[in-house]
Amino acid sequence: MPTFSQFNKTFVPGSQVHFSSLPERARSIQGLSAGFTSRLIAVFIDIALVALLVLSAWGGWEALRYILNVFYTLPALLGVPLLIIGYLLMWLYWTWSWSIGGRSLGNILMGLRVQRRHGENLGLGLAALRSAFSVVFALGLLWSIFSSKNKSLQDVVLGTEVVFDWAPLLPKVDMTFSMEGDKSEKDEN
Amino acid sequence: MVYESDERETWVEISLDAPSETSALQSVVSTATSVGSGALGLARFATETSIYMVTESTKAITKSILDTVVPVAVNAIVSRIDINEIVKEHVDVNEIVAQADITPILDRVPMAEIADYVIEEIDLPSLVRESTGGVADGLLGTIRFQAIQTDNLVSQIVDRILFRGTKRADAREVSVDHAHI
Numbered sequence: 001m002p003t004f005s006q007f008n009k010t011f012v013p014g015s016q017v018h019f020s021s022l023p024e025r026a027r028s029i030q031g032l033s034a035g036f037t038s039r040l041i042a043v044f045i046d047i048a049l050v051a052l053l054v055l056s057a058w059g060g061w062e063a064l065r066y067i068l069n070v071f072y073t074l075p076a077l078l079g080v081p082l083l084i085i086g087y088l089l090m091w092l093y094w095t096w097s098w099s100i101g102g103r104s105l106g107n108i109l110m111g112l113r114v115q116r117r118h119g120e121n122l123g124l125g126l127a128a129l130r131s132a133f134s135v136v137f138a139l140g141l142l143w144s145i146f147s148s149k150n151k152s153l154q155d156v157v158l159g160t161e162v163v164f165d166w167a168p169l170l171p172k173v174d175m176t177f178s179m180e181g182d183k184s185e186k187d188e189n
Numbered sequence: 190m191v192y193e194s195d196e197r198e199t200w201v202e203i204s205l206d207a208p209s210e211t212s213a214l215q216s217v218v219s220t221a222t223s224v225g226s227g228a229l230g231l232a233r234f235a236t237e238t239s240i241y242m243v244t245e246s247t248k249a250i251t252k253s254i255l256d257t258v259v260p261v262a263v264n265a266i267v268s269r270i271d272i273n274e275i276v277k278e279h280v281d282v283n284e285i286v287a288q289a290d291i292t293p294i295l296d297r298v299p300m301a302e303i304a305d306y307v308i309e310e311i312d313l314p315s316l317v318r319e320s321t322g323g324v325a326d327g328l329l330g331t332i333r334f335q336a337i338q339t340d341n342l343v344s345q346i347v348d349r350i351l352f353r354g355t356k357r358a359d360a361r362e363v364s365v366d367h368a369h370i
């Protein structure tokens with residue numbers, strides 16, 4: 001157990017406490033590039049989320065139609081329109097979630113984060129591009145099996161990466177106490 | 190002392206002489222006066238200088254003696270007494286501390302560092318995790334670790350097939366003990 005003076009000598013503002021908010025067993029993998037399986041599961045979770053959303057909206061719409069229409073006809077199978085809506089929704093959802101924090105629901109559950117090469121967040125434009133690429137050519141994820149840096153085709157082209165980031169988004173103490181706002185911003189990166 | 194009386198004599202001479210007794214006498218007197226005052230000035234200068242020199246050298250000698258003696262003496266005295274004990278006996282430390290202005294001291298205290306230290310020491314993050322995470326966090330952690338282990342398995346196989354020197358799985362090897370809660 002270090003004394004305060006020992007602690008203070010090795011202290012880098014923000015970093016240690018932020019790091020210690022991780023579960024101990026996850027510290028060794030924090031920030032490393034995530035492998036294929038984790039990412040695949042995350043993608044499946046996202047797809048399931050969007051599918052659930054689309055199907056329940058469609059079911060709701062049909063239920064409404066059933067209530068309002070006296071002569072209810074069973075719906076024709078709306079495979080293609082639903083698929084298009086699903087793709088669109090998927091694109092919007094990934095764009096939104098990657099641009100604001102690098103995490104979609106699947107990423108959150110699997111402890112992953114999409115980031116640029118030096119850890120910065122994807123901007124809205126880059127997130128939209130990556131999202132579109134992922135929606136159109138989801139098989140690009142397969143490249144992460146072979147890439148030595150676990151990069152999917154999208155990552156290689158757009159210069160992004162997916163890392164393990166289990167950190168719950170606790171505010172850093174340094175940010176809470178610091179008088180200079182720009183200092184804590186600098187420490188974050 | 191000496192030249193004061195001389196001066197008075199001169200003054201008396203001048204004042205008592207009648208003005209009619211000519212310029213010759215006057216010039217003699219004035220010459221005598223200037224010579225006298227010159228001599229007086231010289232004497233005065235010599236006296237003052239010598240007094241000054243004596244005073245200054247005395248000062249310098251005293252100072253150098255004090256400079257050498259005092260530290261030794263004080264040291265000898267101080268080493269024979271326990272100042273802490275004296276302070277404890279005669280000084281109310283609390284009284285003095287109570288008068289001290291605490292604000293500038295607090296300004297020098299690294300508050301954020303101390304807060305971080307305390308959080309680190311009591312492991313606040315884990316307390317927060319344990320009180321809020323519960324079963325869900327444990328289950329989620331297990332699922333994540335199983336995924337990571339599958340990641341490693343896949344990478345291991347592929348890296349072996351491709352004859353890779355640096356194995357991806359080595360970096361993110363997670364010990365099995367940790368993988369289960």
